[in-house]
Each structure stands twice: as structure tokens, then as C-alpha cells.
Amino acid sequence: MVHEAVNQADKESRSEAVAAAPVHVRNILEVKNLSAWYGNMMAVNNLTMSIHSRSITAIIGPSGCGKSTFIRCLNRMHEVSDGGRVEGKVLLDGKDLYARDVDPVEIRRRIGMVFQKPSVFPTMSIFDNVASGISLTRLWSRKRDLQDVVERSLKKAALWEEVKDKLNQSGGSLSGGQQQRLCIARAIAIAPEIILMDEPCSALDPISTLKIEELMxxxxxxxxxxxxxxxxxxxxxxxxxxxxxxxxxxxxxxxTKEVFTVPKDKRTEDYITGRFG
Amino acid sequence: MPRETYQRHLREIQDEVMEMGGTVEKALEWSMQALKNRDLELAKKVVDNDKEIDKKRFAIEEQALDLMSTQAPMASDLRILLATLSVITDLERMADHAAGNAKVAILIGDEPPLKPLIDLPRMNEIVIDMLHKSLDAFIHHDAEAARQIVSRDDEIDHLYDQVFRELLIFMMEDPRTITRAERLIWVGHNLERTGDRVTNICERVVFMVTGKMEEMNISTY
Structure with a gap:
């Protein structure tokens, strides 16, 4: 398998960070020369990469390397931080997210986000937690539709079976792992194209972590x-x-297979083998 | 450097492979000495030591498994451990071949010699030299050195061809020599297989360094 990965790697450009997409996938997101600052401090430096649709892309790196800032740039969350500033382009299906005529709220609907700590609304019921995002985006017209979307989202988030009989209970009554899946259900409910996950399992136990990974x-x-x-x-x-x-x-x-078996750059090698970081 | 203990264990495993390799070199050397000098005691020693080499192989395998299960090695570290598992299997098989040759020495006992042994010791010398260099390439992570070693396997194949033809003539000319000649053919065959195992080690060294699996020299046999 390593062999295959290496052969595959040979076919692809070794020097460019933009890896060529196989025929059956398209690049849903193109990041071009993206830089991001907090005041005077540069957090992301001239980053270019393509994201394949219907795939999982992982961003790794030591603390403070800019990876969270980077994904926050992808749904225009960075610019709401104190001193947050962005340069460069992020093209979603060819359209620059940072163009003047683009509504950041619409972008955040199309590119959802799940945070490190489950961000459930504790005073809201499980049902309302999922429905809250949909209500804001007015993606439903009838109450029945809303119920359908909530059920479908909870099913997709592999939570339905565990909560279907207690939809009116508080979201805060769920375990950490369930809360995170509730957040994923809420993100899914607004029918995004991309879901950003910032350390979604770092506050979870190993079993809950594996459930989230299966869900991904x-x-x-x-x-x-x-x-x-x-x-x-x-x-x-x-x-x-x-x-x-x-x-x-x-x-x-x-x-991924290539990065973890035969990384090209010594700095990657040193990081993933634990020689620094 | 973070993970110092882990890095130390990784180095120790490689050192253990070198130690095991040294024992296998000794087994090859002693088995040929036993054949040449009709030294039955030495031959028995090689056969006995083979059990120790088997144990060593399992001990290294266990250490590698421990590191894999507890430290989640990645990239070059993972390749080192994968190569290690493969190299110790080849070393263990080489020791079996050396023990096989020692057993031939025991079988021959004090039978009159069929012919002076010239090509077989030469094959053995080349195999030991190749093994020594392949282990150097392993410990120094030197893919280029590993690539250069395998070409010598052709010399071994050539000598085996020569031994085989010569012994065939003996057997054709005088069928009473068949049993003795056949035993020497086993020795040649064991050495030829040992050479192939060195090629395997070299392939693993190249994989360990570059991540690429290369079939480096396909044996004639």
C-alpha cells in the first residue's frame, strides 16, 4: 500500500502545495495566496491550496502554526476577530468569498463550522438546538418541514436513535460526545457544502472521538x-x-498516506515523528 | 529533543538487528569451517546457536510490536520498524541455511572427501561480505550502498552454477558419489538462497530510506 501511495505521489507534483485532483473529484475550494493577520502579527503566510469536494482534508501542525486561523478564514470568521485582517483569495466554486458583493452570513451558511468545545445552547431543547440555524437562514416554510430537517440532520449526525424520545430535553443534558454530534447536526441542518471542524474531538473521550470520526x-x-x-x-x-x-x-x-509514510519535507518528517513540536 | 526515550528504543532495536546479523555471519563462517575441517563440534555449535537466533528474532519482533502499539511511529520511524521486521525474518532464515550446512557437515562425518572445497567457501565468503555490507547499509540508512551490494548476487549464482555442473559430472561418471555430491549441492543451494536473502535486506534498506519498494535483483534460481 505504501508502494501505491508512493507511485501515486510520483504522478503528482512534488514541489507544489496544490496537489492535482483525481478525475472523479473537483476542487470545491481554491485558496490563493491567503495571508491573515491579528493586528501586526501575521498568522497565515501566503497560503495556496485546493480542497477536493466530498473528501476530508486535515490540517495539522504545532500550536500557533496558524491552522485554526486558516480555517476561520475559509468562512470569513477571522475578520470578526480583534484586529483580524485577510489578504488573498478563497474561491468557492470559482467565486471569491472576499469579493465586495458577497454576504458573509450566506458564506457561513454554505461553509458551516464545528468548534473545539461543543457549543450547544444549554437553555434550548435538543430540537431547538438543531432548528436554530435553520430558523435564522429561513430554509423552511412549514413546521412539518422543520421537523423533517431536524430529524434528517440528527440521523445524519448519528444522534437520532439516542435522542428521538427526548427532543424537548435541554441540549445541555447530553454527554460531551453527544453534544458535539448535536453541533454537527446543527451544522448539517442548514445544508452547507463544506463543514469546517476545529479540533472537534479534543474535549472528548476516546469512544466519543471514534464516533465522531465514523461520522466524519x-x-x-x-x-x-x-x-x-x-x-x-x-x-x-x-x-x-x-x-x-x-x-x-x-x-x-x-x-494522507503519503504524508504519514513518506513525507517529502524534512520539517513534516520531524513533526510527525515527534522530533519537534 | 522530544520523545527521547522513544528515539532511544528505536535506535536500540536497530542495534539489536546488528547484533543478530553478527551472530548470523558467525554461523555462516563456522558452518563452512566445520565442512572444510570436518569439525563436528563446531557444526553442532552452529545447530545449537540457531535456536538462540530464533529467540533473538522473536525478541526483536516483540520490541518492534511494543513500539508500534505504544508510540504510533510515523514516516521514517514506521519504515524503520517495518524494515526491521522484514530484515530479522531474512536473518533468521539465513541462520537456518547455515544450520542446514552444519547438518550436512555432521552427515558427511568422516566420509572420504569427494573433492577439495574451493567454490563453496568462495560463495560463503561473498555471502558473508554481502551480508556485512547490507547490515552496514541498514544501520547507516544508506540506500545507495544497498543498491550496490545486490549486483554481487550474480557472482553467487554463477559460482552455484559452476558447483552444480561440476558435481553433476562427478555423479554421472561414478554413481557411487551421488550421495556425497548431492550433499554438497545442498550446501551450494543453501548459500545461493542466503545470497537472495541478502538481496531482500538490501531491498528493505532502500524502502526504509526512500519509501519505495524495488525488486532489485531477480535470482536465476
């Missing part, structure tokens, strides 16, 4: 997932392609 593999059939993780084994287990960032730069971006 399931939802990638319908959505494009970009995950930032400190957990290299997690990146290796779930992602199709992995990008390694260091000091704001994208050092290497290639099929």
Missing part, C-alpha cells in the same frame, strides 16, 4: 470536511489529504 467518514459522502487537529493519528485515520502548517506556512500538502 459517513458525512463526507455528502459534504466536504476540513478538520484542524492536533491528533496526528486522527488525521491519519480519517482524512484523504493532509496539509502540514508551520509558522503560518503550508509546508506540505499531499494524500
Amino acid at each position: 467518514l459517513e458525512i463526507k459522502k455528502d459534504y466536504t470536511v476540513i478538520i484542524v487537529t492536533h491528533n496526528m493519528q486522527q488525521a491519519a485515520r480519517v482524512s484523504d489529504r493532509t496539509g502540514f502548517m508551520l509558522l503560518g506556512e503550508l509546508i506540505e500538502y499531499a494524500p
Whole structure:
């Protein structure tokens, strides 16, 4: 298998961070020369990469390398941070997210986000937690439609069976792992094209983590997932392609098997083998 | 450097492979000495030591498994461990071939010699030299050195051809020599197989360094 990965790698460009897409996938997102700052501090430095649709892309790197800032640029969340500033382009199906006529709220609907700590609304019921995003985006017209969307989203988030009899209970009554799946259900409910996940399992126990990973593999059939993780084994287990960032730069971006077996760049090698980081 | 203990264990495993390799070199050397000098004690020693080499192989395998299960090695570290598992299997088989030759020495016992042994010791010398260099390439992670070693396998194949033809003539000319000649053919065959195992080690060194699997020299036999 390593052999195949290496042969595959040979066919692809070794020097460019933009890896060529196989025929059956398209690049849903094109990031071009993206830089991001907090005030005077540059967090992302001239980053260029393509994201394949219906796949999982993992971004790994040591703390402070800019990986969370990077994915927050992908749905225009970075610009709402204190001193947040972005340069460069992020093209979603060819349209620049940073163009003047683009509504950031619409972008955040098309590119959803799941955070490190499950962000359930504790005073809301499980049902309302999922429905809240849909209500804001007015994607439903009748109450029946709303119920259907909530059920479908909870099913896709592999939570339906566990909560179907207690939809009116508080979202805060669920376990950490269930809460995170509830957040994924809420993200799915607004029918995004891309789901960004920022360390979605770092606050979860191993069993809940594996459930979320299984869920990621399931939802990638319908959505494009970009995950930032400190957990290299997690990146290796779930992602199709992995990008390694260091000091704001994208050092290497290639099929995951290749990055974890035969990385091209010594800095990637040193990081994933634990020689620094 | 973070993960110092892990890195130390990884180095120790490679050192253990070198130690095992040294024992196998000794087994090859002693088995030929036993054949040449009709030294039955030495031959028995090679056969006995083979059990120790088997144990060593399992011990290294266990250490590699421990590191894999507890440290989640990646990239070059993972390749080192995969190569290690393969190299120790080849070393263990080489030791079996050396023990096989020692058993031939025991079988021959004090039978009159069929012919002076010239080509077989020469084959053995080349095999030991190749093995030594392949282990050097392993410990120094030197893919280029590994690539150069395999070409010598042709010399071994050539010598085996020569031994085989010569012994065939003996057997055709005088059928009473068949049993003795056949035993020497076994020795030649064991050495030829040992040479192939060195090629396997070299292939693993190249994989360990580059991540590429290359079939480097397809034996005639």
C-alpha cells in the first residue's frame, strides 16, 4: 500500500502545495495566496491550496502554526476577530468569498463550522438546538418541514436513535460526545457544502472521538470536511489529504498516506515523528 | 529533543538487528569451517546457536510490536520498524541455511572427501561480505550502498552454477558419489538462497530510506 501511495505521489507534483485532483473529484475550494493577520502579527503566510469536494482534508501542525486561523478564514470568521485582517483569495466554486458583493452570513451558511468545545445552547431543547440555524437562514416554510430537517440532520449526525424520545430535553443534558454530534447536526441542518471542524474531538473521550470520526467518514459522502487537529493519528485515520502548517506556512500538502509514510519535507518528517513540536 | 526515550528504543532495536546479523555471519563462517575441517563440534555449535537466533528474532519482533502499539511511529520511524521486521525474518532464515550446512557437515562425518572445497567457501565468503555490507547499509540508512551490494548476487549464482555442473559430472561418471555430491549441492543451494536473502535486506534498506519498494535483483534460481 505504501508502494501505491508512493507511485501515486510520483504522478503528482512534488514541489507544489496544490496537489492535482483525481478525475472523479473537483476542487470545491481554491485558496490563493491567503495571508491573515491579528493586528501586526501575521498568522497565515501566503497560503495556496485546493480542497477536493466530498473528501476530508486535515490540517495539522504545532500550536500557533496558524491552522485554526486558516480555517476561520475559509468562512470569513477571522475578520470578526480583534484586529483580524485577510489578504488573498478563497474561491468557492470559482467565486471569491472576499469579493465586495458577497454576504458573509450566506458564506457561513454554505461553509458551516464545528468548534473545539461543543457549543450547544444549554437553555434550548435538543430540537431547538438543531432548528436554530435553520430558523435564522429561513430554509423552511412549514413546521412539518422543520421537523423533517431536524430529524434528517440528527440521523445524519448519528444522534437520532439516542435522542428521538427526548427532543424537548435541554441540549445541555447530553454527554460531551453527544453534544458535539448535536453541533454537527446543527451544522448539517442548514445544508452547507463544506463543514469546517476545529479540533472537534479534543474535549472528548476516546469512544466519543471514534464516533465522531465514523461520522466524519459517513458525512463526507455528502459534504466536504476540513478538520484542524492536533491528533496526528486522527488525521491519519480519517482524512484523504493532509496539509502540514508551520509558522503560518503550508509546508506540505499531499494524500494522507503519503504524508504519514513518506513525507517529502524534512520539517513534516520531524513533526510527525515527534522530533519537534 | 522530544520523545527521547522513544528515539532511544528505536535506535536500540536497530542495534539489536546488528547484533543478530553478527551472530548470523558467525554461523555462516563456522558452518563452512566445520565442512572444510570436518569439525563436528563446531557444526553442532552452529545447530545449537540457531535456536538462540530464533529467540533473538522473536525478541526483536516483540520490541518492534511494543513500539508500534505504544508510540504510533510515523514516516521514517514506521519504515524503520517495518524494515526491521522484514530484515530479522531474512536473518533468521539465513541462520537456518547455515544450520542446514552444519547438518550436512555432521552427515558427511568422516566420509572420504569427494573433492577439495574451493567454490563453496568462495560463495560463503561473498555471502558473508554481502551480508556485512547490507547490515552496514541498514544501520547507516544508506540506500545507495544497498543498491550496490545486490549486483554481487550474480557472482553467487554463477559460482552455484559452476558447483552444480561440476558435481553433476562427478555423479554421472561414478554413481557411487551421488550421495556425497548431492550433499554438497545442498550446501551450494543453501548459500545461493542466503545470497537472495541478502538481496531482500538490501531491498528493505532502500524502502526504509526512500519509501519505495524495488525488486532489485531477480535470482536465476
